[in-house]
Amino acid sequence: MVQTEGLTKFYGGRRGLEDLDLEIRPGEVFGYLGPNGAGKTTTIRLLLDVIRPTRGRMTVLGADPRDAAVRSRIGYLPGELALEGRENAARYLAFLGAVRGGVPAGRIEGLAERLEADLSAPMGKLSKGNRQKIGLIQAFMHEPEFLILDEPTSGLDPLVQQEFLSMVREVRASGRTVLMSSHVLAEVEHVSDRVGIVRSGRLVAVEEVAALREKAVRRVEFHFDAPVPREAFEDLPGVRDLRVEGAGVRCTIDGRPDALVKAAARFTVVHMVSAEPDLEEIFLTYYSGEEARHARADVEEPA
Numbered sequence: 001m002v003q004t005e006g007l008t009k010f011y012g013g014r015r016g017l018e019d020l021d022l023e024i025r026p027g028e029v030f031g032y033l034g035p036n037g038a039g040k041t042t043t044i045r046l047l048l049d050v051i052r053p054t055r056g057r058m059t060v061l062g063a064d065p066r067d068a069a070v071r072s073r074i075g076y077l078p079g080e081l082a083l084e085g086r087e088n089a090a091r092y093l094a095f096l097g098a099v100r101g102g103v104p105a106g107r108i109e110g111l112a113e114r115l116e117a118d119l120s121a122p123m124g125k126l127s128k129g130n131r132q133k134i135g136l137i138q139a140f141m142h143e144p145e146f147l148i149l150d151e152p153t154s155g156l157d158p159l160v161q162q163e164f165l166s167m168v169r170e171v172r173a174s175g176r177t178v179l180m181s182s183h184v185l186a187e188v189e190h191v192s193d194r195v196g197i198v199r200s201g202r203l204v205a206v207e208e209v210a211a212l213r214e215k216a217v218r219r220v221e222f223h224f225d226a227p228v229p230r231e232a233f234e235d236l237p238g239v240r241d242l243r244v245e246g247a248g249v250r251c252t253i254d255g256r257p258d259a260l261v262k263a264a265a266r267f268t269v270v271h272m273v274s275a276e277p278d279l280e281e282i283f284l285t286y287y288s289g290e291e292a293r294h295a296r297a298d299v300e301e302p303a
């Protein structure tokens, strides 16, 4: 769906994105993560030919993004959607639908209902959340084969976020592809197949979410019906910060919990707590590692 090689964008002397090699596969949901200013929007604008690269190559849907036919096969939610004027959202969406070759009115209404969007207010008066919903409706409504969503969950309340994530899952189930950016891992980890982590204009990692989860540290607690010997839990693969106090065992695990679970199973377990793996910690490691490495390169570079 997307293939880039050495894709680079400088804004004058300022680095927007440098040497991006990225592949997005058909049918996947790709989460594009990074803090503010990392280069996510720059990447997305390059893929859509809103801006042109300083150097590097890319294909989108197998073609040059300058090819106008490519754009019509993509649904796009910009990070900041400008919706102005007195016209209401219903008429605006109907107009866009007609321009895109016809979208059934029922589909627009269906999406509006799911997202609890108000289509009757004048567009210039929409709240941030409602503007975001209108942006999502126009991105999804013509059922494009590739959806590019820049910070799609920003401004949505938690219930609407859940509904949006269901819409993304449905897109994937129908074999279509999604690229969504975010600066919060939690917003994309439950729906993404892979995540790319970008920092200071560089892609620092691309990982399967399942692999990331296996690498993550998780905190685990066991309570037994009687005191257990510390030796039974020492030197188990991946087990760290072990604390054995009477009938209680606490530790963190790096990777698979298999060895720990088998060790615990030799005693009578009365209660067990396992926290969700903390992917955010891994995510932050990528950020901070890169920060050090590229601290010097962050200073002005030539165009």
Ligand SMILES: Nc1ncnc2c1ncn2[C@@H]1O[C@H](COP(=O)(O)OP(=O)(O)OP(=O)(O)O)[C@@H](O)[C@H]1O
Binding pocket: 011, 014, 015, 016, 017, 034, 035, 036, 037, 038, 039, 040, 041, 042, 043, 079, 183
């Ligand atoms: N039009 C522009 N002119 C000059 N510099 C720009 C321009 N657009 C982006 N930049 C710079 O390029 C870098 C990457 O910005 P970009 O908007 O791509 O980041 P982002 O990851 O999308 O962050 P955000 O979530 O804040 O939009 C930043 O340092 C930003 O200041």
